[in-house]
Amino acid sequence: MTAAHVLSFAFGYAQLVLALAACLAAWRALRGPRAQDRVLGLDTLYVTAMLLFVVTGMRMGTPFFFEAAMVIGVLGFVTTLALAKFLIRGEVIE
DSSP states (O other): OOHHHHHHHHHHHHHHHHHHHHHHHHHHHHHOSSHHHHHHHHHHHHHHHHHHHHHHHHHHTOTHHHHHHHHHHHHHHHHHHHHHHHHHHSOSOO
16 A cells, blocks of 8 residues: 555545534534524534635645635634624624
């Protein structure tokens, strides 16, 4: 077994596990009994989607996926801040 086979197996396994984590995070975001659980589910979902894009970019060897992961990370961070502010104060824009 060569190093290329091991690396290909590791990338495939990482993609499978991250896809499963994204499904579980989406389930928590949709099913969460409280708003805080839904926000945490969405936060976990964007992080796992970002990591899935990074692993896919490493597997394919193209920089497009890294740029998309950075956009997902920035938008997810801003969304999490807005939702947290809304849950604390009840309004986003003062």
